[in-house]
Amino acid sequence: MSGREFFTARTLAEVREGFRPARRTPAELVPLARALRRVPVAGITAPADLPGFARSTVDGFAVRAADTYGASDGLPSYLDLLGAVRMGAEPDVAVRPGGCVAMPTGGVIPAGADAVVMVEYTAETMPGTIEVTRPVAPGAGIVRADEDVARGGVLAPAGRPLRAPDLGFLAAAGVNEISAHRRPRVAIVSTGDEVVPPGTARLTAGQVRAASASALAGLVADAGGEPWIAGIVPDEPGALKGRVADVLPESDLVVVSAGSSVGARDETAGAVAAIGEVWCHGIAIKPGKPTLLAECSGVPLIGLPGNPLSALVVFGQVGVPLVWRIAGCENPPPQPGTRARLSRDLASAAGRLDVVQVAVRDGVAEPIFGPSALLSVLARADGYVIVPEPATGLDAGTEVEVTLYR
Ligand SMILES: Nc1nc2c(c(=O)[nH]1)N[C@H]1C(S)=C(S)[C@@H](COP(=O)(O)OP(=O)(O)OC[C@H]3O[C@@H](n4cnc5c(N)ncnc54)[C@H](O)[C@@H]3O)O[C@H]1N2
Numbered sequence: 425m426s427g428r429e430f431f432t433a434r435t436l437a438e439v440r441e442g443f444r445p446a447r448r449t450p451a452e453l454v455p456l457a458r459a460l461r462r463v464p465v466a467g468i469t470a471p472a473d474l475p476g477f478a479r480s481t482v483d484g485f486a487v488r489a490a491d492t493y494g495a496s497d498g499l500p501s502y503l504d505l506l507g508a509v510r511m512g513a514e515p516d517v518a519v520r521p522g523g524c525v526a527m528p529t530g531g532v533i534p535a536g537a538d539a540v541v542m543v544e545y546t547a548e549t550m551p552g553t554i555e556v557t558r559p560v561a562p563g564a565g566i567v568r569a570d571e572d573v574a575r576g577g578v579l580a581p582a583g584r585p586l587r588a589p590d591l592g593f594l595a596a597a598g599v600n601e602i603s604a605h606r607r608p609r610v611a612i613v614s615t616g617d618e619v620v621p622p623g624t625a626r627l628t629a630g631q632v633r634a635a636s637a638s639a640l641a642g643l644v645a646d647a648g649g650e651p652w653i654a655g656i657v658p659d660e661p662g663a664l665k666g667r668v669a670d671v672l673p674e675s676d677l678v679v680v681s682a683g684s685s686v687g688a689r690d691e692t693a694g695a696v697a698a699i700g701e702v703w704c705h706g707i708a709i710k711p712g713k714p715t716l717l718a719e720c721s722g723v724p725l726i727g728l729p730g731n732p733l734s735a736l737v738v739f740g741q742v743g744v745p746l747v748w749r750i751a752g753c754e755n756p757p758p759q760p761g762t763r764a765r766l767s768r769d770l771a772s773a774a775g776r777l778d779v780v781q782v783a784v785r786d787g788v789a790e791p792i793f794g795p796s797a798l799l800s801v802l803a804r805a806d807g808y809v810i811v812p813e814p815a816t817g818l819d820a821g822t823e824v825e826v827t828l829y830r
C-alpha cells in the first residue's frame with residue numbers, strides 16, 4: 425500500500441452487495457418481557473389453536489341464523505331467551521331452534537348457535553322473549569376457534585425483529601420465552617493522540633473529547649446491538665493492533681473510530697491488514713470516503729473516518745444494516761421517511777453517493793451544509809436526502825424522499 429491513496433475503493437452499492445460477513449450471533453432464550461426488537465432464530469409457531477374456542481365479537485344474543493331469516497322492523501323474529509353466557513366461563517345452556525342466549529363480547533358461543541345478533545337489533549318486549557329485527561348469516565358476530573392462528577401456524581417469522589403487537593400475539597398464544605439471536609456485541613475503539621474521554625472537564629488546545637463513540641453506541645443500540653465503548657488508543661504503531669486483537673474474541677463487530685484516511689498517522693489500514701483481511705479501503709460516499717471494511721478472525725471490522733459527522737453517516741449506511749444482519753435480520757425495519765421538495769440545487773459527482781443533511785419544514789427540505797468536522801450539522805438536521813451514485817446532482821424543487829431521524 426502506498427499510504428497515499430485508497431487502494432481498494434468501492435461504491436456503496438458494491439459494499440452492500442459484496443461485503444456480507446457470514447457471522448451470526450447464536451440463539452439464546454429470552455423472556456417475552458425483554459423480547460421487543462429481538463430477532464427470532466426460527467419461526468415461532470402456535471402451540472394450540474387461538475383463541476381456542478369460538479367467541480362472540482359483539483354484545484347481543486347467540487342464535488341459529490336460520491331463525492332470523494326475513495326478520496325486519498315490521499316483521500321481527502321472536503326468540504325464547506334461554507339464559508346467558510358469563511364471561512370467562514363455559515356456557516351452561518345450549519341454543520335450540522326458536523331460542524337464543526344472551527352473549528357478552530368475547531364470551532364462548534354456546535352449543536347450537538351459529539351466529540350472534542347485536543343487541544342494537546333486538547328488544548326484550550316481553551320478559552323472556554327477544555325480538556330480532558335484522559337477519560344474520562351463519563358465522564356473523566363470531567370468531568372461530570382457530571381464526572387468529574391454527575395450531576402449528578406462524579406467530580412470528582424468523583428474522584423479523586419482534587414488534588409490540590408480536591409480543592401481544594405471543595402472550596395470547598402462551599409463548600412466554602423465545603429463542604432469539606443474541607444481541608451483537610459491538611466494540612467501539614476510538615483512536616487519536618488528541619482524543620480524550622468525554623468526562624474530561626477542561627480541554628487543552630488540540631484535545632477533543634471522544635464524541636463519535638457515544639453517538640455510535642446510540643446507533644448500535646438502536647439497531648438491536650449491545651455497544652461496548654472499548655477505550656481510546658494513541659496513534660502509536662502497535663497500539664491499535666493490540667487493542668483490536670484484545671477485543672476481537674468478545675466482539676461480533678469491531679468499529680474503529682478515526683485513522684482510516686491517508687495521513688501519515690492514519691494507521692487503521694496497516695493495523696487491520698496485519699491481523700485480518702481488508703475488504704475495501706475507501707467508499708464512494710460523501711461524507712465518509714475514508715472508510716475501511718475488513719474481517720479479522722471471522723469478526724467484521726469497520727474503520728470509520730475521524731470526523732464524527734462522516735463516521736455517523738457511514739455507520740448508518742453500512743454499520744447499522746450489518747448489526748441487524750449479524751443478529752439474523754436481513755431486512756432491517758425501515759426508518760420513517762417523508763416526501764419534500766428541495767429548496768435549492770444539490771451538486772454531486774457521478775459515481776459517488778451523497779448523503780445530505782436536511783431540515784424539513786412545511787414539505788420543503790432545506791440542505792444543511794457545513795464541514796464534516798461540525799457535529800451541529802447533524803444536531804440541526806431532521807433527516808437526510810440521498811443523491812444516488814449515477815446522479816450528478818438534484819435540482820431545486822425536485823421531490824425527494826427524506827429519511828427522518830427518530
Ligand atoms: N489529504 C487528505 N486529507 C484528508 C482526506 C483525504 O481524502 N485526503 N479526507 C478527509 C476526510 S473526508 C476525513 S473524514 C478525515 C478522516 O480522517 P481519519 O479517519 O484518518 O481521522 P483523523 O485524521 O484521525 O481525524 C479526523 C478528525 O476527526 C477528529 N476525531 C477523531 N476521532 C474523534 C472522535 N472519537 N470524536 C470526535 N472527533 C474525532 C480528529 O480530531 C480530526 O479532527 O480526513 C480528512 N483529511
Ligand code: MOO
Pocket residue numbers: 710711712713714729731734735796797
Ligand atoms: O468522509 Mo470525510 O468523511 O467526507 O468528512
